[in-house]
Amino acid sequence: MTGVLGIPATGASSVxxxxxxxxxxxxxxxxxxxxxTVMVPVMIRAMMNHPDYRPERLASLEVLTYGASPMxxxxxxxxxxxxxxxxxxxxxxxxxxxxxxxxxxxxDHRRSGDRQRSAGR
Amino acid sequence: xxxxxxSRVFLPALEHHADKVAFFDRGYENTMAGHGERVLRLADAMxxxxxxxxxxxxxxxxxxxxxxxxxxHAGFLGAGIVTPLNLRLAGAELQHIVRDSGARVVFVxxxxxxxxxDALGEVxxxxxxxxxxxxxxxxxxxxxxxxxxxxxxxxxxxxxxxxEEEDPVVLMYTGGTTGLPKGVVLDQRxxxxxxxxxxxxxxxxxxxxxxxxxxxxxxxx
Numbered sequence: 001m002t003g004v005l006g007i008p009a010t011g012a013s014s015v016x017x018x019x020x021x022x023x024x025x026x027x028x029x030x031x032x033x034x035x036x037t038v039m040v041p042v043m044i045r046a047m048m049n050h051p052d053y054r055p056e057r058l059a060s061l062e063v064l065t066y067g068a069s070p071m072x073x074x075x076x077x078x079x080x081x082x083x084x085x086x087x088x089x090x091x092x093x094x095x096x097x098x099x100x101x102x103x104x105x106x107x108d109h110r111r112s113g114d115r116q117r118s119a120g121r
Numbered sequence: 122x123x124x125x126x127x128s129r130v131f132l133p134a135l136e137h138h139a140d141k142v143a144f145f146d147r148g149y150e151n152t153m154a155g156h157g158e159r160v161l162r163l164a165d166a167m168x169x170x171x172x173x174x175x176x177x178x179x180x181x182x183x184x185x186x187x188x189x190x191x192x193x194h195a196g197f198l199g200a201g202i203v204t205p206l207n208l209r210l211a212g213a214e215l216q217h218i219v220r221d222s223g224a225r226v227v228f229v230x231x232x233x234x235x236x237x238x239d240a241l242g243e244v245x246x247x248x249x250x251x252x253x254x255x256x257x258x259x260x261x262x263x264x265x266x267x268x269x270x271x272x273x274x275x276x277x278x279x280x281x282x283x284x285e286e287e288d289p290v291v292l293m294y295t296g297g298t299t300g301l302p303k304g305v306v307l308d309q310r311x312x313x314x315x316x317x318x319x320x321x322x323x324x325x326x327x328x329x330x331x332x333x334x335x336x337x338x339x340x341x342x
Contacts, residue, residue: 007329013142015332043335103319
């Protein structure tokens with residue numbers, strides 16, 4: 001509920017796209033200086049493979065949360081290499097836990113070993 | 122207890138950041154105060170125009186929009202229990218959820234109105250459904266009996282009675298591989314604790330700009 005509840009409750013800003021579209025998301029992140037969003041791995045891959053993708057278009061992005069399905073290692077490697085300023089967080093949970101149970105933090109992502117491939121800490 | 126309820130953080134934020142333009146939805150822009158007024162009008166109209174009690178369920182089937190956010194916020198202020206509908210559901214699943222939840226009102230946008238109203242029409246005698254409110258363009262040629270903006274205009278911007286921590290606020294249906302979706306009841310306290318936990322890890326600074334791009338019916342994010 002970070003986006004629905006937390007953002008407005010701190011006076012932070014909300015930007016909407018009716019439905020995911022890789023080019024539209026790139027335009028909005030750049031044009032509206034988006035600093036936080038949540039994506040599932042397939043959306044991240046589509047965005048990074050879009051012909052208009054250039055890392056600098058995501059310069060405003062501070063926090064990227066992903067989850068809901070396994071993250072391919074190749075996509076994670078690209079994010080870490082091409083978007084080094086982005087704080088990565090992976091959320092794992094279920095509806096019954098409303099909904100995040102455990103978060104793999106940015107530090108966890110940047111440690112050596114298998115930690116990057118963990119679901120949650 | 123009324124400590125871990127959304128109104129305790131939301132209402133002060135509306136006041137503290139009143140003039141900040143904080144909502145951007147294609148051509149639509151609004152300030153925190155403007156957003157708050159719309160949410161209060163909506164909550165009041167849901168109570169007095171639609172006759173919803175705080176324990177009644179209302180369903181929402183829509184693409185991401187500021188209206189969807191307003192509906193969540195009205196629910197969290199106590200207007201009713203929000204039941205988001207997955208946009209990929211087939212007719213039989215929609216029928217099941219609206220029947221099982223006992224939803225008295227559905228809010229739907231032009232993209233899904235025909236699909237939803239057709240599906241529900243087949244079982245209308247089994248439902249508690251009284252109103253279909255159309256989000257967005259009231260001129261859209263889709264079935265509905267009320268337009269969202271007309272509903273909003275009929276409400277007064279007053280703060281509803283504050284919910285309790287134990288009050289259910291979301292009835293989220295979770296798709297199973299073993300049968301029909303099951304309704305999960307989430308209360309104010311569980312939502313607020315989850316919010317604080319996420320905030321402890323990710324921070325919630327006021328200068329953030331958040332993009333809603335995953336579907337808002339799946340609000341746990």
